[in-house]
């Protein structure tokens with residue numbers, strides 16, 4: 001399982017997602033351009049003390065990311081607010097790439113179409129969207145639950 005953020009706008013959301021990935025053993029891929037400096041040093045300066053535990057991968061473009069995930073045989077599962085099946089009804093695979101859109105605009109139509117599957121987190125009517133880091137945590141939690149992918153917990157003391 002990998003997580004990917006499409007051209008994220010807000011460093012704090014990317015940092016929160018990288019921390020989630022580090023804690024759960026899931027690499028986070030950042031598709032650039034982003035709305036902030038993506039170099040590891042910039043995250044470190046912002047107090048991302050989990051960075052060294054994170055599998056943090058940068059891609060210069062969506063095409064570069066898409067080629068890499070295809071070469072690794074990963075399905076692309078897009079989380080979107082529009083016209084898709086509930087994520088809890090989708091059967092995730094351990095090798096899936098979970099893709100989340102940018103805060104300001106989601107993903108462009110071409111990326112929507114490049115996805116192998118599109119899923120949504122059902123919300124109450126009339127509300128726009130969840131925060132991207134929250135939706136990534138919810139999506140990853142369900143995908144790991146289904147695939148038995150959570151790390152083994154530390155032994156009880």
Ligand SMILES: C[S@@+](CC[C@H](N)C(=O)[O-])C[C@H]1O[C@@H](n2cnc3c(N)ncnc32)[C@H](O)[C@@H]1O
Nearest residue numbers: 079080100101102105106120121129130132135
């Ligand atoms: C703040 S939302 C983007 C809102 C943007 N204005 C749009 O129209 O897509 C950022 C990303 O979080 C994810 N997201 C937020 N709410 C979601 C939901 N209810 N279901 C699935 N994904 C969601 C999607 O990946 C989305 O692209």
